[in-house]
Amino acid sequence: MTQNIQLTDLPQPVITYLERSRGNQRKTAIDTFDADALVVDDGHQYRGTSEIAGWLDRVVSEYEYKTTFLRAERDGHATVVVSRLEGTFPGGIVDLKYRFLLDNRNETIRELTIAP
Template identity: 45%
Template sequence: MSQSLTAQARALPMAIVTYLERSASAKPTSAQATFVENAVVVDDDGKTYTGEPAITAWLAGSAAEFEYTTTLLRTEKDEAATTVINRIEGNFPGRSVDLSYRFELAAETGLIQNLTISI
Protein backbone atom coordinates (compact mmCIF):
# COMPACT_ATOMS: atom_id res chain seq x y z
CA MET A 1 0.00 0.00 0.00
CA SER A 2 1.24 3.46 -0.76
CA GLN A 3 -0.12 6.92 -0.94
CA SER A 4 1.06 10.08 -2.65
CA LEU A 5 0.48 13.19 -0.55
CA THR A 6 0.56 16.37 -2.57
CA ALA A 7 0.65 19.99 -1.45
CA GLN A 8 -3.15 19.87 -1.78
CA ALA A 9 -3.28 17.03 0.75
CA ARG A 10 -0.89 18.71 3.16
CA ALA A 11 -3.24 21.74 3.25
CA LEU A 12 -6.00 19.57 4.75
CA PRO A 13 -6.75 19.53 8.50
CA MET A 14 -4.23 17.45 10.45
CA ALA A 15 -6.73 14.72 11.44
CA ILE A 16 -7.59 14.11 7.77
CA VAL A 17 -3.95 14.02 6.62
CA THR A 18 -3.08 11.66 9.47
CA TYR A 19 -6.07 9.41 8.73
CA LEU A 20 -5.16 9.20 5.03
CA GLU A 21 -1.52 8.39 5.80
CA ARG A 22 -2.21 5.86 8.55
CA SER A 23 -5.13 4.06 6.89
CA ALA A 24 -2.87 3.30 3.90
CA SER A 25 0.13 2.34 6.06
CA ALA A 26 1.39 -1.00 7.33
CA LYS A 27 -0.49 -0.28 10.60
CA PRO A 28 -3.91 0.98 9.49
CA THR A 29 -5.49 0.59 12.94
CA SER A 30 -3.28 3.47 14.11
CA ALA A 31 -5.70 5.69 12.15
CA GLN A 32 -8.17 5.14 15.03
CA ALA A 33 -6.38 7.94 16.91
CA THR A 34 -7.82 10.46 14.42
CA PHE A 35 -11.43 9.77 15.49
CA VAL A 36 -13.44 11.03 18.46
CA GLU A 37 -14.54 8.31 20.88
CA ASN A 38 -18.12 8.00 19.54
CA ALA A 39 -17.29 8.56 15.86
CA VAL A 40 -19.36 7.08 13.05
CA VAL A 41 -17.97 5.63 9.81
CA VAL A 42 -20.14 4.61 6.86
CA ASP A 43 -18.06 2.61 4.38
CA ASP A 44 -18.45 2.31 0.63
CA ASP A 45 -20.69 -0.76 1.10
CA GLY A 46 -23.10 1.31 3.22
CA LYS A 47 -22.15 -0.45 6.47
CA THR A 48 -22.03 1.72 9.60
CA TYR A 49 -19.38 1.44 12.33
CA THR A 50 -19.85 3.38 15.56
CA GLY A 51 -17.28 3.85 18.33
CA GLU A 52 -13.67 2.90 18.81
CA PRO A 53 -13.90 -0.94 18.82
CA ALA A 54 -16.04 -1.08 15.67
CA ILE A 55 -13.93 1.45 13.77
CA THR A 56 -10.67 -0.25 14.78
CA ALA A 57 -12.01 -3.60 13.56
CA TRP A 58 -13.16 -1.97 10.30
CA LEU A 59 -9.72 -0.40 9.75
CA ALA A 60 -7.99 -3.75 10.35
CA GLY A 61 -10.38 -5.66 8.11
CA SER A 62 -10.37 -3.28 5.17
CA ALA A 63 -6.56 -3.15 5.11
CA ALA A 64 -6.11 -6.92 5.27
CA GLU A 65 -8.53 -7.59 2.45
CA PHE A 66 -6.59 -6.11 -0.50
CA GLU A 67 -3.29 -4.56 -1.54
CA TYR A 68 -3.73 -1.14 -3.10
CA THR A 69 -2.28 2.27 -3.83
CA THR A 70 -4.02 5.58 -3.22
CA THR A 71 -3.72 8.78 -5.25
CA LEU A 72 -5.41 12.00 -4.16
CA LEU A 73 -7.39 13.47 -7.07
CA ARG A 74 -8.99 16.51 -5.45
CA THR A 75 -10.46 18.02 -2.30
CA GLU A 76 -13.67 19.97 -1.72
CA LYS A 77 -14.76 21.92 1.35
CA ASP A 78 -18.13 23.22 2.49
CA GLU A 79 -19.39 24.59 5.80
CA ALA A 80 -20.00 21.14 7.29
CA ALA A 81 -17.30 18.90 5.84
CA THR A 82 -14.14 18.34 3.85
CA THR A 83 -14.32 15.80 1.04
CA VAL A 84 -11.28 14.03 -0.38
CA ILE A 85 -11.55 12.16 -3.68
CA ASN A 86 -8.96 9.37 -3.97
CA ARG A 87 -8.25 6.91 -6.78
CA ILE A 88 -7.71 3.47 -5.29
CA GLU A 89 -5.93 0.89 -7.48
CA GLY A 90 -5.13 -2.66 -6.47
CA ASN A 91 -5.93 -6.35 -6.48
CA PHE A 92 -9.67 -6.03 -5.85
CA PRO A 93 -12.59 -6.54 -8.26
CA GLY A 94 -12.51 -3.77 -10.86
CA ARG A 95 -8.85 -2.96 -10.03
CA SER A 96 -9.53 0.81 -9.81
CA VAL A 97 -12.16 3.01 -8.16
CA ASP A 98 -12.51 6.66 -7.23
CA LEU A 99 -13.72 6.95 -3.64
CA SER A 100 -15.13 10.01 -1.94
CA TYR A 101 -14.19 10.43 1.73
CA ARG A 102 -16.45 13.00 3.44
CA PHE A 103 -14.95 14.06 6.77
CA GLU A 104 -16.88 15.95 9.44
CA LEU A 105 -14.59 17.13 12.23
CA ALA A 106 -15.46 17.84 15.86
CA ALA A 107 -15.12 21.60 16.43
CA GLU A 108 -13.69 21.12 19.94
CA THR A 109 -10.94 18.61 19.09
CA GLY A 110 -10.41 18.76 15.33
CA LEU A 111 -10.78 14.97 15.24
CA ILE A 112 -13.04 13.05 12.88
CA GLN A 113 -16.59 12.63 14.18
CA ASN A 114 -18.17 11.35 10.96
CA LEU A 115 -16.60 9.75 7.90
CA THR A 116 -18.69 8.69 4.94
CA ILE A 117 -16.99 6.81 2.10
CA SER A 118 -18.81 6.46 -1.21
CA ILE A 119 -18.16 5.61 -4.84
Protein backbone atom coordinates in the same frame (compact mmCIF):
# COMPACT_ATOMS: atom_id res chain seq x y z
CA MET B 1 -20.89 25.63 -2.35
CA THR B 2 -17.64 23.73 -2.67
CA GLN B 3 -14.19 25.25 -2.53
CA ASN B 4 -11.13 23.37 -3.84
CA ILE B 5 -8.23 23.13 -1.41
CA GLN B 6 -4.68 21.80 -1.53
CA LEU B 7 -3.71 18.56 0.20
CA THR B 8 -1.43 20.57 2.51
CA ASP B 9 -4.42 22.71 3.59
CA LEU B 10 -6.45 19.77 4.89
CA PRO B 11 -7.23 19.71 8.62
CA GLN B 12 -4.59 17.80 10.58
CA PRO B 13 -6.86 14.86 11.60
CA VAL B 14 -7.67 14.26 7.91
CA ILE B 15 -4.00 14.36 6.91
CA THR B 16 -3.09 12.00 9.75
CA TYR B 17 -5.91 9.57 8.89
CA LEU B 18 -4.90 9.50 5.21
CA GLU B 19 -1.25 8.87 6.11
CA ARG B 20 -1.97 6.17 8.69
CA SER B 21 -4.97 4.36 7.21
CA ARG B 22 -2.92 2.20 4.93
CA GLY B 23 -0.05 -0.14 5.59
CA ASN B 24 1.53 -0.80 8.96
CA GLN B 25 0.31 2.42 10.62
CA ARG B 26 -3.39 1.52 10.38
CA LYS B 27 -3.57 0.64 14.08
CA THR B 28 -2.74 4.25 14.97
CA ALA B 29 -5.26 5.64 12.44
CA ILE B 30 -7.94 4.95 15.06
CA ASP B 31 -6.44 7.77 17.16
CA THR B 32 -7.83 10.29 14.66
CA PHE B 33 -11.47 9.42 15.54
CA ASP B 34 -13.82 10.57 18.33
CA ALA B 35 -14.67 7.79 20.79
CA ASP B 36 -18.22 7.61 19.37
CA ALA B 37 -17.38 8.44 15.73
CA LEU B 38 -19.30 6.98 12.81
CA VAL B 39 -17.83 5.49 9.63
CA VAL B 40 -20.08 4.63 6.69
CA ASP B 41 -18.42 2.48 4.03
CA ASP B 42 -19.88 0.19 1.37
CA GLY B 43 -23.37 0.42 2.87
CA HIS B 44 -22.24 -0.53 6.39
CA GLN B 45 -22.00 1.63 9.50
CA TYR B 46 -19.26 1.33 12.13
CA ARG B 47 -19.81 3.23 15.39
CA GLY B 48 -17.16 3.81 18.05
CA THR B 49 -13.46 3.10 18.06
CA SER B 50 -13.80 -0.66 18.56
CA GLU B 51 -15.97 -1.17 15.45
CA ILE B 52 -13.92 1.34 13.44
CA ALA B 53 -10.66 -0.44 14.40
CA GLY B 54 -12.14 -3.74 13.19
CA TRP B 55 -13.22 -2.09 9.94
CA LEU B 56 -9.73 -0.61 9.40
CA ASP B 57 -8.09 -4.00 9.97
CA ARG B 58 -10.48 -5.74 7.58
CA VAL B 59 -10.21 -3.16 4.79
CA VAL B 60 -6.42 -3.07 4.85
CA SER B 61 -5.92 -6.83 5.13
CA GLU B 62 -8.63 -7.90 2.66
CA TYR B 63 -7.11 -6.32 -0.47
CA GLU B 64 -3.83 -4.96 -1.72
CA TYR B 65 -4.16 -1.48 -3.21
CA LYS B 66 -2.44 1.81 -3.80
CA THR B 67 -4.07 5.19 -3.32
CA THR B 68 -3.58 8.28 -5.48
CA PHE B 69 -4.83 11.64 -4.24
CA LEU B 70 -6.95 13.40 -6.91
CA ARG B 71 -8.41 16.48 -5.21
CA ALA B 72 -9.81 17.95 -2.01
CA GLU B 73 -12.55 20.45 -1.30
CA ARG B 74 -14.52 22.07 1.48
CA ASP B 75 -18.26 21.47 1.24
CA GLY B 76 -19.93 23.45 4.01
CA HIS B 77 -18.57 22.01 7.27
CA ALA B 78 -17.25 18.87 5.55
CA THR B 79 -13.84 18.18 4.07
CA VAL B 80 -14.02 15.95 1.01
CA VAL B 81 -11.01 14.08 -0.36
CA VAL B 82 -11.23 12.24 -3.67
CA SER B 83 -8.73 9.44 -4.21
CA ARG B 84 -8.23 6.73 -6.82
CA LEU B 85 -7.72 3.22 -5.49
CA GLU B 86 -6.10 0.60 -7.71
CA GLY B 87 -5.74 -2.93 -6.46
CA THR B 88 -6.91 -6.52 -6.06
CA PHE B 89 -10.54 -5.71 -5.22
CA PRO B 90 -13.39 -6.40 -7.70
CA GLY B 91 -13.14 -3.94 -10.60
CA GLY B 92 -9.52 -3.14 -9.79
CA ILE B 93 -9.90 0.65 -9.90
CA VAL B 94 -12.32 3.10 -8.29
CA ASP B 95 -12.43 6.80 -7.42
CA LEU B 96 -13.74 7.27 -3.88
CA LYS B 97 -14.95 10.34 -1.99
CA TYR B 98 -13.97 10.49 1.67
CA ARG B 99 -16.30 12.96 3.40
CA PHE B 100 -14.96 14.00 6.81
CA LEU B 101 -16.85 15.86 9.54
CA LEU B 102 -14.65 16.95 12.43
CA ASP B 103 -15.39 17.77 16.05
CA ASN B 104 -15.95 21.41 17.03
CA ARG B 105 -12.25 21.96 17.72
CA ASN B 106 -11.12 20.24 14.47
CA GLU B 107 -9.06 17.80 16.53
CA THR B 108 -10.76 14.48 15.74
CA ILE B 109 -12.94 12.90 13.06
CA ARG B 110 -16.60 12.75 14.11
CA GLU B 111 -17.88 11.14 10.93
CA LEU B 112 -16.37 9.63 7.79
CA THR B 113 -18.45 8.58 4.79
CA ILE B 114 -16.77 6.77 1.91
CA ALA B 115 -18.61 6.45 -1.40
CA PRO B 116 -17.88 6.30 -5.15
